[in-house]
Amino acid sequence: MTTSDPKTADTPTSGDHRTEDTKATGSNATGSNAEHTGVEIVLDHVTKEYPGAGRPAVDDVNLTIPAGETVIFVGPSGCGKTTTMRMINRLIEPTSGRITIAGRDNKDLNANELRRNIGYSIQSAGLFPHLTVAQNVGTVPRLLKWKKSRIKDRVEEMLDLVGLDPAEFRDRYPRQLSGGQQQRVGVARALAADPPILLMDEPFGAVDPITRGLLQDELLRLQDELHKTIVFVTHDFSEAVKLGDRIAVLGYQSKVLQYDTPEAILAAPANDTVAKFVGSDASLQQLTLLRVRDVEIERRPTAREDDPVDYLRDQVRDWGIILDSRDRPVRWVRQRDLRDARSLRDVGEPVGELVSLRSTLQDALEAILADSSASAIVTGVRGRYEGVVTIDTLISTVRTLHEEHAHDHDESDDDSSPAPGPGVPDVRDPIEKAAEAAKAERARSADETDSDGSAAADDPEQAHR
Numbered sequence: 001m002t003t004s005d006p007k008t009a010d011t012p013t014s015g016d017h018r019t020e021d022t023k024a025t026g027s028n029a030t031g032s033n034a035e036h037t038g039v040e041i042v043l044d045h046v047t048k049e050y051p052g053a054g055r056p057a058v059d060d061v062n063l064t065i066p067a068g069e070t071v072i073f074v075g076p077s078g079c080g081k082t083t084t085m086r087m088i089n090r091l092i093e094p095t096s097g098r099i100t101i102a103g104r105d106n107k108d109l110n111a112n113e114l115r116r117n118i119g120y121s122i123q124s125a126g127l128f129p130h131l132t133v134a135q136n137v138g139t140v141p142r143l144l145k146w147k148k149s150r151i152k153d154r155v156e157e158m159l160d161l162v163g164l165d166p167a168e169f170r171d172r173y174p175r176q177l178s179g180g181q182q183q184r185v186g187v188a189r190a191l192a193a194d195p196p197i198l199l200m201d202e203p204f205g206a207v208d209p210i211t212r213g214l215l216q217d218e219l220l221r222l223q224d225e226l227h228k229t230i231v232f233v234t235h236d237f238s239e240a241v242k243l244g245d246r247i248a249v250l251g252y253q254s255k256v257l258q259y260d261t262p263e264a265i266l267a268a269p270a271n272d273t274v275a276k277f278v279g280s281d282a283s284l285q286q287l288t289l290l291r292v293r294d295v296e297i298e299r300r301p302t303a304r305e306d307d308p309v310d311y312l313r314d315q316v317r318d319w320g321i322i323l324d325s326r327d328r329p330v331r332w333v334r335q336r337d338l339r340d341a342r343s344l345r346d347v348g349e350p351v352g353e354l355v356s357l358r359s360t361l362q363d364a365l366e367a368i369l370a371d372s373s374a375s376a377i378v379t380g381v382r383g384r385y386e387g388v389v390t391i392d393t394l395i396s397t398v399r400t401l402h403e404e405h406a407h408d409h410d411e412s413d414d415d416s417s418p419a420p421g422p423g424v425p426d427v428r429d430p431i432e433k434a435a436e437a438a439k440a441e442r443a444r445s446a447d448e449t450d451s452d453g454s455a456a457a458d459d460p461e462q463a464h465r
């Protein structure tokens with residue numbers, strides 16, 4: 001858990017943030033000096049007790065949300081996520097404790113101004129039904145008394161930013177939009193006055209999984225560009241892993257059970273409760289955080305379609321790859337395919353799904369499991385062959401991550417037991433199961449090769465390369 005005393009940063013406060021040109025610069029979590037527009041938020045012993053409730057909905061929360069990062073609050077229904085978030089923009093006032101924004105107590109900031117300067121987007125998009133898309137997006141700039149022409153330009157820019165064609169959408173009413181389009185307008189509205197902070201309360205909760213994935217991608221792209229400080233509430237741990245720079249796993253009364261990067265939480269959940277929340281597919285989720293370019297890429301023997309067959313026959317022990325004239329992979333070929341072949345044009349089987357250096361390891365795993373060679377072909381610029389990723393590489397990558405975080409909780413001073421403890425799922429399990437399935441498939445195809453009368457690979461180490 002990260003706790004911190006409020007820091008005084010020499011950045012503009014949210015309340016001072018009046019023009020869309022203002023940029024705040026401060027230290028970010030990685031310690032880089034990159035310019036960003038977000039500002040730090042610190043929750044210092046924050047408690048909220050609703051009148052007559054008997055016990056606090058949020059009890060003594062300490063949390064530092066670094067400038068320019070996306071922090072996800074994830075936890076079970078009713079645990080206090082929304083209450084915690086709404087105390088940041090004072091839609092709810094804390095009973096005790098202090099919240100600072102860029103070093104200034106938010107109680108010292110005018111509540112209305114504070115809210116105008118903190119973007120807020122909620123599950124139902126919360127659009128005004130009687131206002132057009134343009135009027136909805138321009139709400140806060142209008143309150144800030146921007147000139148009409150400036151509001152108009154800003155609305156167009158925001159609609160563009162969230163992937164809606166202004167000409168098509170600006171004059172529609174919310175009822176004339178799909179759920180996903182309404183969410184986009186909600187995000188455009190939250191961003192319109194260029195606030196340093198964006199609070200998002202299950203903003204994608206009400207749309208179908210495909211649209212949800214697209215909106216998540218869009219948010220990642222926006223954040224790459226804008227570097228706001230985003231606080232995002234969700235029930236969905238995989239959404240938290242995808243979007244968060246850090247995740248705060250909250251228990252009842254917003255108790256911070258673990259506050260760390262998605263990688264660290266997946267590799268070493270702090271206790272049984274977090275482990276259960278993370279779920280048994282933690283290792284599969286870890287694969288979504290890494291890209292093909294981050295791991296070892298192996299080579300396989302290759303030849304172009306018009307190369308002589310002998311050229312490949314001499315090199316292939318198990319699998320080889322045939323490339324077209326522009327070095328794009330076209331077919332897998334086995335040793336036995338080459339025995340009587342006369343040309344490389346008509347042997348082998350078409351390559352399956354290809355992955356790029358930017359694909360996630362999750363994409364690579366899917367490609368590997370669908371491919372009889374138990375590896376995924378990686379392509380680079382203009383689809384040119386780069387190499388292959390194997391399931392063994394994926395397993396060793398996840399093992400290394402797990403080992404790196406094995407001692408994360410050794411010095412822990414809270415009451416949580418170190419992972420892996422009783423009930424903590426073995427995070428390597430699902431990939432190893434996938435590997436076993438792929439190996440079984442490989443063994444089956446090797447048997448087929450034997451019964452065909454051809455030799456299996458002489459060197460067992462060479463199998464599956």
Ligand SMILES: Nc1ncnc2c1ncn2[C@@H]1O[C@H](COP(=O)(O)OP(=O)(O)OP(=O)(O)O)[C@@H](O)[C@H]1O
Binds near residue numbers: 053
């Ligand atoms: N206005 C209120 N008056 C009294 N109790 C409230 C009020 N708002 C929320 N609560 C209670 O405070 C607790 C925390 O609610 P909150 O909405 O913050 O949780 P949450 O984690 O966001 O839940 P969910 O994920 O279901 O939206 C709950 O027990 C809820 O019933």
